[in-house]
Amino acid sequence: MMKEYRELTKAELELMLNGLEAEYEQQKSKGLKLDMSRGKPSTEQLDMGNDILKMVDYENAYFAEDGTDCRNYGGLTGIPEARRLVGELLDVAPEYVIVRDNSSLNIMHDMISRSMSHGVMGHTPWHKLDKVKFLCPAPGYDRHFSITEYYGIEMITIPMTGTGPDMDLVEQYVNNDADVKGIWCVPKYSNPQGISYSDETVRRFARLKPAAGDFRIFWDDAYVEHHLYEDDRDELLELLGECEEAGNPDIAYKFCSFSKISFAGAGISAIASSKANLDYILKSLFFQTIGPDKMNMLRHAKYFGDLAGIKAHMNKHADITRPKFEAVVSALETELSGLGIGSWIKPKGGYFVSFDALPGCAKAIIALLKEAGVVMTPAGATFPYGKDAEDKNIRIAPTFPTTGELGQAMELFVLCVKIASARQLLGQ
Amino acid sequence: MMKEYRELTKAELELMLNGLEAEYEQQKSKGLKLDMSRGKPSTEQLDMGNDILKMVDYENAYFAEDGTDCRNYGGLTGIPEARRLVGELLDVAPEYVIVRDNSSLNIMHDMISRSMSHGVMGHTPWHKLDKVKFLCPAPGYDRHFSITEYYGIEMITIPMTGTGPDMDLVEQYVNNDADVKGIWCVPKYSNPQGISYSDETVRRFARLKPAAGDFRIFWDDAYVEHHLYEDDRDELLELLGECEEAGNPDIAYKFCSFSKISFAGAGISAIASSKANLDYILKSLFFQTIGPDKMNMLRHAKYFGDLAGIKAHMNKHADITRPKFEAVVSALETELSGLGIGSWIKPKGGYFVSFDALPGCAKAIIALLKEAGVVMTPAGATFPYGKDAEDKNIRIAPTFPTTGELGQAMELFVLCVKIASARQLLGQ
Numbered sequence: 015m016m017k018e019y020r021e022l023t024k025a026e027l028e029l030m031l032n033g034l035e036a037e038y039e040q041q042k043s044k045g046l047k048l049d050m051s052r053g054k055p056s057t058e059q060l061d062m063g064n065d066i067l068k069m070v071d072y073e074n075a076y077f078a079e080d081g082t083d084c085r086n087y088g089g090l091t092g093i094p095e096a097r098r099l100v101g102e103l104l105d106v107a108p109e110y111v112i113v114r115d116n117s118s119l120n121i122m123h124d125m126i127s128r129s130m131s132h133g134v135m136g137h138t139p140w141h142k143l144d145k146v147k148f149l150c151p152a153p154g155y156d157r158h159f160s161i162t163e164y165y166g167i168e169m170i171t172i173p174m175t176g177t178g179p180d181m182d183l184v185e186q187y188v189n190n191d192a193d194v195k196g197i198w199c200v201p202k203y204s205n206p207q208g209i210s211y212s213d214e215t216v217r218r219f220a221r222l223k224p225a226a227g228d229f230r231i232f233w234d235d236a237y238v239e240h241h242l243y244e245d246d247r248d249e250l251l252e253l254l255g256e257c258e259e260a261g262n263p264d265i266a267y268k269f270c271s272f273s274k275i276s277f278a279g280a281g282i283s284a285i286a287s288s289k290a291n292l293d294y295i296l297k298s299l300f301f302q303t304i305g306p307d308k309m310n311m312l313r314h315a316k317y318f319g320d321l322a323g324i325k326a327h328m329n330k331h332a333d334i335t336r337p338k339f340e341a342v343v344s345a346l347e348t349e350l351s352g353l354g355i356g357s358w359i360k361p362k363g364g365y366f367v368s369f370d371a372l373p374g375c376a377k378a379i380i381a382l383l384k385e386a387g388v389v390m391t392p393a394g395a396t397f398p399y400g401k402d403a404e405d406k407n408i409r410i411a412p413t414f415p416t417t418g419e420l421g422q423a424m425e426l427f428v429l430c431v432k433i434a435s436a437r438q439l440l441g442q
Numbered sequence: 443m444m445k446e447y448r449e450l451t452k453a454e455l456e457l458m459l460n461g462l463e464a465e466y467e468q469q470k471s472k473g474l475k476l477d478m479s480r481g482k483p484s485t486e487q488l489d490m491g492n493d494i495l496k497m498v499d500y501e502n503a504y505f506a507e508d509g510t511d512c513r514n515y516g517g518l519t520g521i522p523e524a525r526r527l528v529g530e531l532l533d534v535a536p537e538y539v540i541v542r543d544n545s546s547l548n549i550m551h552d553m554i555s556r557s558m559s560h561g562v563m564g565h566t567p568w569h570k571l572d573k574v575k576f577l578c579p580a581p582g583y584d585r586h587f588s589i590t591e592y593y594g595i596e597m598i599t600i601p602m603t604g605t606g607p608d609m610d611l612v613e614q615y616v617n618n619d620a621d622v623k624g625i626w627c628v629p630k631y632s633n634p635q636g637i638s639y640s641d642e643t644v645r646r647f648a649r650l651k652p653a654a655g656d657f658r659i660f661w662d663d664a665y666v667e668h669h670l671y672e673d674d675r676d677e678l679l680e681l682l683g684e685c686e687e688a689g690n691p692d693i694a695y696k697f698c699s700f701s702k703i704s705f706a707g708a709g710i711s712a713i714a715s716s717k718a719n720l721d722y723i724l725k726s727l728f729f730q731t732i733g734p735d736k737m738n739m740l741r742h743a744k745y746f747g748d749l750a751g752i753k754a755h756m757n758k759h760a761d762i763t764r765p766k767f768e769a770v771v772s773a774l775e776t777e778l779s780g781l782g783i784g785s786w787i788k789p790k791g792g793y794f795v796s797f798d799a800l801p802g803c804a805k806a807i808i809a810l811l812k813e814a815g816v817v818m819t820p821a822g823a824t825f826p827y828g829k830d831a832e833d834k835n836i837r838i839a840p841t842f843p844t845t846g847e848l849g850q851a852m853e854l855f856v857l858c859v860k861i862a863s864a865r866q867l868l869g870q
Binding site: 064070075089161300303309310 | 480482483485488491495496498499503513514515516546547555558560585588589701705706726729730731732736737
């Protein structure tokens, strides 16, 4: 009969730890070299998109449907067919979409930068305010938090629940504190937990009554079609429509990226929002750039065609990534269930598996992994300022390694969890 | 014997004006529709680069020479072969180059934006200063001036001479006024005059002793290989080396773009500067983006190979654009020489012909052209705040129209110059 670690005697724990440490030394001697620090698509996944590169390499292939020569200047909003494609993906009309180059993070950064320097639609530029605060549901996406930290914006951690951020807390802050100017959200298959916001959560977002007229929801719909299962998918309520209905038409920016649809280094990305927000953004984009790379938009629009095309492609991604996610979850279940030294969520989509160790163990686990050749996202990275107050959350990124490598890495992972937990309980 | 307009009697001028106006009405009835407002490559020029689109569309074509899979994330500096190619183009070592996406204007904007929000290498962020000033050699590039205006930077017009900006004035401002943080330069085949800075001008730039430690030269080498003639080319002294020799290693940023080499809408662009400047920029780029489009860098590196490849391609551009430039200059010479109502510079490269009308006539000429269906860059655009104090400079962009269209446009242009000048002299 399996016992939880905390039920073991000191002697039992010590004996077990000795064995685990011996096993760890053996593992270490294998000389693993694996980087699982980022959610990167695998080569196999990238290969699936290679035909995208052939979409504009023939005679007269460079005209957009409105006659635009995509090789020449112009077109700040993006070409019509790309706006339509993204519109379908984000469930909004094409006129509410601006398509840009390959990095949605860049769009988000620029949105923050623009709000700092020029304000939001006539409001005081944020850099002139004594204080600007952002709400950061956590665990969350480290690169979101990096941007707000870079701009000296005070970040307030909002705990995640099974249905999204703690909305009582969100409402309390947003509706009462005029310094709160924004919130970072990954509403579907959230990074790193794979949680999708419930309809009620989305509606509560749409119905916020912000104290600040320039408060905005930064809704990073990064994993909108990134399901793992054909028959068990999360559906996210469309935010912009809800906001308009609630009398908050300008309260949200939606972002999306093809980085994990086509190519992580050569996709397209987009922002969707109200006409008023987009007009303001376009005015600023005029000063910012001579225009986007329309040829790459054309490649994407021609290859995918419509939402059905994207969905079909995403199914192929799922066929590659699903076994990897299942290998991770299976290793955790087989090796850690019932031991009381960690918990995890089995995701139905997205790019990560989130693991919560015993409080105070995450850094130790990641250090052990590193010593044995496996680099993970640094402990704490999923929290504002890189500080996980409980030092427990670890983000596992299963997609890039081969299944074989992943097996080795997970074998090591559970071993490190066990060692760190035993040491912790022994007060070492 | 041809007389200057100002030597004609009132009656002679009136009689002539009547005839010119009748001719103008005739021209107007042709219903021309031509946009000569921007320096856009023609379709024929774009066609020359179509093979670039085929450089990565075959099996395993997506690896950079260091093994990087360009389809995946990463690589903030750009791939090695692209850095080397740009390095050759800008005559600097590859390690002093960061390659980015298609818009060099975007790099320049971001440099200003970053300096506003975070300062330059440890100096006070510009937005915290009471005043920030930029020197603007004029006539110059309107999109440069737009950026500094957007950020509320005070622009000081520096007159252009035949060897570059008035360096006495530049030295006086830069070396004495700590509010002066930068200067916009298009040092070779300048926009719009086609003037290349002399060696002496470049050396005086390198030897500036700025009052502000965070003063930077924004050296937009947009037309570095954009010669019109094989045997009559301007050579520009390389700035960064001169700066280093002069003990000013961090004083300058060089920018370049492939927009007028490969595709105006789908090229690559770059910044070159000292290691210290690049390190500072890279730290900021980390927050700004997940990475550039490396596939497009690879396309360019594979297609051009090296500087010789670029030069060969630029010769083909010149074969297309040279007759257009010559048609413009020839129309001016044939129709306006000796009339004392305008002056121009015959360029040896670049993208524009600069025309100076009689003071007070530029707006009127452009309005007449517009009424007859030819859209030019707005009068004043070549000066800070869009204000040409003398209302005389007009930028002619010969590349985009066909030779036939250009002929019609120039016929109309000289007519409008004559009408506006006659009216001006008659006090109408």
